[in-house]
Amino acid sequence: MAEVSDLTVHTGYWLRMVSNAVSQDFARRAATEDVTVAEWTFLRALYDAEGMAPSALADRMGMTRGAISKLAERLIEKGLLARASNPDDGRAHSLSLTAAGRQKVPVLAALADHNDADYFGVLSTDERATLDHLLRTLADRRGLKTVPVD
Amino acid sequence: MAEVSDLTVHTGYWLRMVSNAVSQDFARRAATEDVTVAEWTFLRALYDAEGMAPSALADRMGMTRGAISKLAERLIEKGLLARASNPDDGRAHSLSLTAAGRQKVPVLAALADHNDADYFGVLSTDERATLDHLLRTLADRRGLKTVPVD
DNA sequence: TATTGTTATACTCTATAACTATA
DNA sequence: TATAGTTATAGAGTATAACAATA
Secondary structure: OOOOOOHHHOHHHHHHHHHHHHHHHHHHHHHOOOOOHHHHHHHHHHHHOOOEOHHHHHHHHOOOHHHHHHHHHHHHHOOOEEEEEOOOOOOOEEEEEOHHHHHHHHHHHHHHHHHHHHHHOOOOHHHHHHHHHHHHHHHHHOOOOOOOOO | OOOOOOHHHOHHHHHHHHHHHHHHHHHHHHHOOOOOHHHHHHHHHHHHOOOEOHHHHHHHHOOOHHHHHHHHHHHHHOOOEEEEEOOOOOOOEEEEEOHHHHHHHHHHHHHHHHHHHHHHOOOOHHHHHHHHHHHHHHHHHOOOOOOOOO
């Protein structure tokens, strides 16, 4: 037993290695649509829940409100997002996709589908199902909820 | 079959969620020793291979030489790393740990051990072995080699 | 000319905190 | 006072490219 364990004895090491590679591959694909991974997650969340408040999105994505504002600002500049005031409460805002933003989601979803299929395609159907199940189990038992961003 | 697939149908989604959570937990632990995850990986690599050249470390960590220089600069400021010129080749440098840096590695390794044990402790021995094996299989079949950093 | 390494610049993500407007 | 949101600042990671020194 070595005094200083090797990095590779940790499951977390392999998890990070594989996860980073998958994310980087997807980031490259998304970049062809001029969108980052964080932006994609943001757009996807709004696709199902138009008019969400920034604070709700912050909770859902596990980010601070400041980070959400910054991300929203960039998406507005790109013409993918619109920000509106709330007539009932002058403090509140609501966020929604523009037509361009809404059109972009299916394109990015297809890229995500292909990325997943390509990446995990080196596993057999059984292996892949087992991996998927173990990751979901882990997320469940650890009480993980927020949409992963980076 | 939905036109726009949900994020959660992708194995990569769960992989990222779990991986980010493990890394963030470890980052918090390492922060108590005033070290980032990237710095830990750097220190650990040098622990086994004193006197490595920055370029060799860059290859090993999958980073550019510029990124290595920046990381090295910070570790030198922290008193954990020393940089020396090579008498045989005036262009080359070699990096090695200081006494303080060398002492820090076992401490951080213990933190990494505990982090891994705590995090994957919610799985049974069999489940954990299966997960570990599948991740190694995936890394192998995808030809992944670089030490994961972020 | 090619190589080693550093430095400069820039962009993304993240967090904290100051700030504005409204309740 | 408390809340919703924005903005400012800073730190960490990353990549590209300009640069200096040496081969």
